[in-house]
Amino acid sequence: MQPVIALVGRPNVGKSTLFNRLTRTRDALVADLPGLTRDRQYGTGKLGGRSYLVVDTGGFEPEQKNGIVAEMARQTRQAIDEADAVIFVLDARGGLQIEDEEVASYLRRSGRPVFLAVNKAEGLGEQFPASDFHALGLGEPIPISAAHGQGMDELMEVVLGALPPEDAEPLPGEEEGPRIAVLGRPNVGKSTLVNRMLGEERVIVFDMPGTTRDSIYIPFERQGKRYVMIDTAGVRRRARVQGGIEKLSVIKTIKAIEDATVAILVLDARTEISEQDAHLAGMALQAGRALIIAVNKWDNLEQHQRDWIKTQLERRLPFLTYAPVHFISALHGTGVGDLYKSIDKLAAGSSRHFSTAQLNKILADALAAHQPPLVGGRRIKLRYVHQGGHNPITLVVHGTRMDELPEAYRRYLEATFRKALKLEGVTVRMVFKQGENPFVTPAPTRIMKPRTERSRAASRPKPPRKP
Numbered sequence: 001m002q003p004v005i006a007l008v009g010r011p012n013v014g015k016s017t018l019f020n021r022l023t024r025t026r027d028a029l030v031a032d033l034p035g036l037t038r039d040r041q042y043g044t045g046k047l048g049g050r051s052y053l054v055v056d057t058g059g060f061e062p063e064q065k066n067g068i069v070a071e072m073a074r075q076t077r078q079a080i081d082e083a084d085a086v087i088f089v090l091d092a093r094g095g096l097q098i099e100d101e102e103v104a105s106y107l108r109r110s111g112r113p114v115f116l117a118v119n120k121a122e123g124l125g126e127q128f129p130a131s132d133f134h135a136l137g138l139g140e141p142i143p144i145s146a147a148h149g150q151g152m153d154e155l156m157e158v159v160l161g162a163l164p165p166e167d168a169e170p171l172p173g174e175e176e177g178p179r180i181a182v183l184g185r186p187n188v189g190k191s192t193l194v195n196r197m198l199g200e201e202r203v204i205v206f207d208m209p210g211t212t213r214d215s216i217y218i219p220f221e222r223q224g225k226r227y228v229m230i231d232t233a234g235v236r237r238r239a240r241v242q243g244g245i246e247k248l249s250v251i252k253t254i255k256a257i258e259d260a261t262v263a264i265l266v267l268d269a270r271t272e273i274s275e276q277d278a279h280l281a282g283m284a285l286q287a288g289r290a291l292i293i294a295v296n297k298w299d300n301l302e303q304h305q306r307d308w309i310k311t312q313l314e315r316r317l318p319f320l321t322y323a324p325v326h327f328i329s330a331l332h333g334t335g336v337g338d339l340y341k342s343i344d345k346l347a348a349g350s351s352r353h354f355s356t357a358q359l360n361k362i363l364a365d366a367l368a369a370h371q372p373p374l375v376g377g378r379r380i381k382l383r384y385v386h387q388g389g390h391n392p393i394t395l396v397v398h399g400t401r402m403d404e405l406p407e408a409y410r411r412y413l414e415a416t417f418r419k420a421l422k423l424e425g426v427t428v429r430m431v432f433k434q435g436e437n438p439f440v441t442p443a444p445t446r447i448m449k450p451r452t453e454r455s456r457a458a459s460r461p462k463p464p465r466k467p
């Protein structure tokens with residue numbers, strides 16, 4: 001499970017800059033989807049082979065009257081509570097401020113592991129005021145420069161090194177079936193749907209061996225097939241924990257998405273599709289999860305209401321062109337069985353492996369049908385494609401001047417691959433890499449001018465060799 005790291009500190013110390021640094025590794029892979037706001041508060045990153053989730057708590061607002069801690073936003077406190085570690089960001093140039101000490105005293109009481117990142121330390125050398133920050137009693141201050149990318153590895157080595165090893169809480173394995181996460185904003189009917197899906201006839205729910213701190217995995221079997229429900233809403237726990245209704249937690253949602261094979265986004269047919277809905281969809285897509293839209297509360301709707309929500313879908317979630325949409329009533333169970341058909345299809349799709357030869361044939365055909373555009377009078381060349389991973393299916397295309405490849409052409413390729421590989425509904429992540437085919441040396445494979453099937457076969461690249 002990914003550790004959660006919260007960035008805390010007073011305004012202007014450089015939290016956002018640090019956040020961008022720490023999440024940059026992952027951002028490079030994320031496609032920019034129009035109509036989709038990128039979340040600046042939560043991001044995933046990877047350093048030293050380990051991935052993590054970073055939460056930017058966005059500065060405490062100092063308030064003279066009540067003191068800084070009193071004004072600490074509820075969300076900030078929640079982020080600290082849910083974090084596995086806190087990076088307390090300080091400013092080497094501004095020195096230690098009274099607000100820093102207030103934040104420090106809150107953090108000391110939080111019981112979370114705290115690490116001091118003293119930012120803007122570039123070029124300070126001997127003048128780095130280590131002892132000032134040491135006096136906070138929160139351990140060794142680590143000098144960094146977020147703006148210049150200095151000290152990042154050192155910082156994260158200390159932070160990640162202090163956390164329990166990654167495999168401490170293993171996820172249910174693939175043999176236990178696709179993992180399903182049910183997402184949605186409050187009151188759309190998530191709990192009703194989860195209960196309905198688990199409570200259906202012919203569903204056998206097993207005991208839960210994998211109970212973790214954050215989510216509960218509920219393995220079950222339906223018509224001889226195994227699945228795992230990720231119960232973020234605490235649906236099953238609710239009955240047990242007296243009065244313990246849990247709030248929608250963004251961190252839990254993100255973790256559930258990361259753990260899931262397939263995410264079901266539940267929408268309420270009786271309310272407008274909101275920014276928050278789009279946001280949740282975006283989080284699932286950015287994580288590359290297969291996504292199903294379940295428009296709930298479809299029972300007893302007038303025709304005009306049904307038309308209205310369909311228009312809303314097109315308008316508010318235009319980037320979801322390939323996700324299957326189901327109109328359901330979780331309350332009455334209508335359409336719930338059909339959800340499983342989509343789950344099976346998407347789960348199978350997102351775990352498929354494709355041969356390099358098959359992928360390159362599709363690439364060659366795509367290039368033949370539509371050449372890549374001329375940029376600055378020269379044609380962009382795409383040379384080679386291979387599968388970089390599954391769930392999400394990642395296709396890595398190598399070529400020249402990839403940074404100039406227009407978005408429209410990228411999408412054309414994505415759509416072509418999705419169609420040819422029969423991956424409707426599955427996220428296909430295209431990664432465009434500069435440079436020649438890394439696997440074939442010395443000459444690049446010439447798949448640029450496919451003429452006949454024969455010449456194509458002759459020039460088809462060899463599958464990648466293990467280095």
Ligand SMILES: Nc1nc2c(ncn2[C@@H]2O[C@H](COP(=O)(O)OP(=O)(O)OP(=O)(O)O)[C@@H](O)[C@H]2O)c(=O)[nH]1
Nearest residue numbers: 011012013014015016017058059120145146147148
């Ligand atoms: N010299 C120097 N300046 C930095 C460094 N990191 C950030 N800054 C500058 O510090 C200012 C504040 O940076 P932000 O990242 O916006 O700070 P923040 O803590 O997120 O601020 P809030 O959003 O107000 O909470 C900006 O002008 C940055 O350019 C650094 O490593 N060195």
Ligand SMILES: Nc1nc2c(ncn2[C@@H]2O[C@H](COP(=O)(O)OP(=O)(O)OP(=O)(O)O)[C@@H](O)[C@H]2O)c(=O)[nH]1
Nearest residue numbers: 185186187188189190191192296297298329330331
């Ligand atoms: N008419 C109708 N009402 C439904 C349907 N599904 C759920 N509801 C109602 O919607 C309300 C919210 O349902 P919940 O399942 O608690 O929603 P939730 O998304 O889990 O809500 P939170 O716990 O706040 O996140 C309840 O009153 C349900 O009875 C449906 O298919 N049709």
